Amino acid sequence: MDREALYVKLNEVFRDVFDDDSIVVCDTTTADDIEDWDSLEHINLVVAVEKKFGIKFNMGEVNNFKNVGEMVDAILLKI
Amino acid sequence: MIISSRKKNSEVYWQVIKELIYPFDADYIINKKKSIRRQLLENTSGMIKKKIAILGGYTTSNIKLILELFLLNYGIEPEFYESEYNQFYQDAVFDNPELDSFSPDIVYVCTSNRNIIHYPQMADTAERVNELLDLEYEKFKAVWEAIGKKYACPVIQNNFEYPIYRLLGNKDASDIHGKVNFINRLNIKFSEYAQSNDYFFICDINYISSDYGLKEWSDPFYWHMYKYAVNVNAIPYLAFNVANIIKSLFGKNLKGFVLDLDNTLWGGVIGDDGVDNIVIGPEESEGQVYSEFQRYLKEHKQIGVILNIDSKNDMENALAGLKHPDSELAEDDFIVIKANWDPKDANFKQIAAELNLSPESLLFIDDNPAERHIVSSQLQGVIAPEIGEPYQYLVNIDRGGYFEQTTYSKDDIKRNEMYQENKKRLELQASFDDYRDYLISLDMNAVIKRFEPVYMARIAQLTNKSNQFNLTTRRYTQPEIEAIAEKEDYITLYGKLADRFGDNGVVSVVIGRVDKDVCHIDLWLMSCRVLKRDMEFAMMDTLIHKCKERGINTVYGYYYPTAKNSMVRDFYLLQGFEKISEDESGNTSWRYNIGEKYTEKNSVIKVEE
Numbered sequence: 112m113d114r115e116a117l118y119v120k121l122n123e124v125f126r127d128v129f130d131d132d133s134i135v136v137c138d139t140t141t142a143d144d145i146e147d148w149d150s151l152e153h154i155n156l157v158v159a160v161e162k163k164f165g166i167k168f169n170m171g172e173v174n175n176f177k178n179v180g181e182m183v184d185a186i187l188l189k190i
Numbered sequence: 191m192i193i194s195s196r197k198k199n200s201e202v203y204w205q206v207i208k209e210l211i212y213p214f215d216a217d218y219i220i221n222k223k224k225s226i227r228r229q230l231l232e233n234t235s236g237m238i239k240k241k242i243a244i245l246g247g248y249t250t251s252n253i254k255l256i257l258e259l260f261l262l263n264y265g266i267e268p269e270f271y272e273s274e275y276n277q278f279y280q281d282a283v284f285d286n287p288e289l290d291s292f293s294p295d296i297v298y299v300c301t302s303n304r305n306i307i308h309y310p311q312m313a314d315t316a317e318r319v320n321e322l323l324d325l326e327y328e329k330f331k332a333v334w335e336a337i338g339k340k341y342a343c344p345v346i347q348n349n350f351e352y353p354i355y356r357l358l359g360n361k362d363a364s365d366i367h368g369k370v371n372f373i374n375r376l377n378i379k380f381s382e383y384a385q386s387n388d389y390f391f392i393c394d395i396n397y398i399s400s401d402y403g404l405k406e407w408s409d410p411f412y413w414h415m416y417k418y419a420v421n422v423n424a425i426p427y428l429a430f431n432v433a434n435i436i437k438s439l440f441g442k443n444l445k446g447f448v449l450d451l452d453n454t455l456w457g458g459v460i461g462d463d464g465v466d467n468i469v470i471g472p473e474e475s476e477g478q479v480y481s482e483f484q485r486y487l488k489e490h491k492q493i494g495v496i497l498n499i500d501s502k503n504d505m506e507n508a509l510a511g512l513k514h515p516d517s518e519l520a521e522d523d524f525i526v527i528k529a530n531w532d533p534k535d536a537n538f539k540q541i542a543a544e545l546n547l548s549p550e551s552l553l554f555i556d557d558n559p560a561e562r563h564i565v566s567s568q569l570q571g572v573i574a575p576e577i578g579e580p581y582q583y584l585v586n587i588d589r590g591g592y593f594e595q596t597t598y599s600k601d602d603i604k605r606n607e608m609y610q611e612n613k614k615r616l617e618l619q620a621s622f623d624d625y626r627d628y629l630i631s632l633d634m635n636a637v638i639k640r641f642e643p644v645y646m647a648r649i650a651q652l653t654n655k656s657n658q659f660n661l662t663t664r665r666y667t668q669p670e671i672e673a674i675a676e677k678e679d680y681i682t683l684y685g686k687l688a689d690r691f692g693d694n695g696v697v698s699v700v701i702g703r704v705d706k707d708v709c710h711i712d713l714w715l716m717s718c719r720v721l722k723r724d725m726e727f728a729m730m731d732t733l734i735h736k737c738k739e740r741g742i743n744t745v746y747g748y749y750y751p752t753a754k755n756s757m758v759r760d761f762y763l764l765q766g767f768e769k770i771s772e773d774e775s776g777n778t779s780w781r782y783n784i785g786e787k788y789t790e791k792n793s794v795i796k797v798e799e
Contacts, residue, residue, distance in 0.1 A: 158220065
């Protein structure tokens, strides 16, 4: 899967978890850009992303994603 | 998809969002919880509002969010109080003005084995291990007793899942130093507390976690990352179990089964294959599956769940199948049997009507998806779960929690007998021309008295379950009923009715609030199983006697219409009250002046007051 195709799927996850069909994420998107993205929702987001791509992040990754771009890098390495 | 929309002003029994009916897709619920919630909140009229405090030993945010979905689906609109992280002990035991003003209807203590602090060490003596056990137990008991004392409401407490490792291997279960052994003992102490305290209910995490798979349930990742002592993916199963306990406490259990026959209770089609060729009994594996399923259904009679049949068959064939020598279920295990060629939804409706129950209180079990669809789409709110392959029927129905037991009263055990007795009464009635002669022939005896401790569970259950013969449809928890029973300014009455065919148990409840020389009837309800027996007149006679003893000269009655209680619209008129007001929504108030001479209204029941 290339980066672009991955973003299409990732966007669906974000829209489900935050229940907002207007969300469009990109490499530089951070928690500050999405209103409901707090630490509790972060858990749900990670779980939903893992399910969608059939992967499992390790603890270091979950703790250290600086933006969506880094999350996408990690997903690309695992699929 | 909402497959049943709510009726205005009626109490929602279950909302029935398909995605929340077992077997559900947990991932879907987690991902879509916000949109599901939005859908559920579109119309909350007819829901009962309840305040639920979650006191957590770990992160509970998602548990709250998903519990809310299941409760809304059961027609319960929750408002939550959520403790800060791991503050369950402090929040309950110490002064807590915030929780006091919240005034919970239910407190859920959501803890796990991560909250056990004192495990035995290998060098500990047996006495020391006992001390540690008491230490842990007393900590939790202090929480429950503080809640019970301050809020007089039901407490739901997680017991403990097994530990994630076993230092002693298999011996962990048998050695007093083993964590498995320690947790088993602690769980038994929790259960014993539940056995002697009516307000206390166990959420059996020990079972749910093993059902889910302990290794997955207790995946340490979620604890270390987010301080969830349960795998986030398993939360729908936990929340569902808690919701089942709560819905049961508020009288929203289902009451019985409506069962198909061919390929549901036995294998094959009896009309085509003949009774000798249906698959049932110990000879072959498929037959064993159906036998086990029949035994499972039959066990439900012990908890008051009734069995009925809705089958496309000739009656003769249906009965022949039940007479099969290997059939676990026999004709007299069922209350209503409909076997004909009418559409199943029409028969289903008829069954509910004959039982005096609303259709949505009966669970439809059929192997055929088309029949399930027609019943659930034609009859608003009726649940027809997907039951899978024959060997999966049992587990798929069992995990649905439709008949979750909480306030289990003696009446539940006897319910099946009562329905059978009702059949005999109908036969007797047919032999009389004069209805009063029939009533006299029933040889009825009633006990009508002030609330007594042994009946509190049944009384609370009735206030939550009665919808039709219920003037104000006020719901009470058992602690609330107990509190009212002790107050001097209340006249409380329960009514028991027995006749020549059997004892109906407690069937009527009246609560009168006394204000100087006036009595306001806050609650008047009667079980539909004793309709048209003049029991309501016997109750009124006793109420008036009690009023006279207290020097009360005026009684006020109130009728609040719902979609289900139109049968009592003119109740007070028939009791000789005078209507004093009526508003636009049809709420009416009634007055009765007690004169010197009161003429007894009941003449067919012998009453003990």
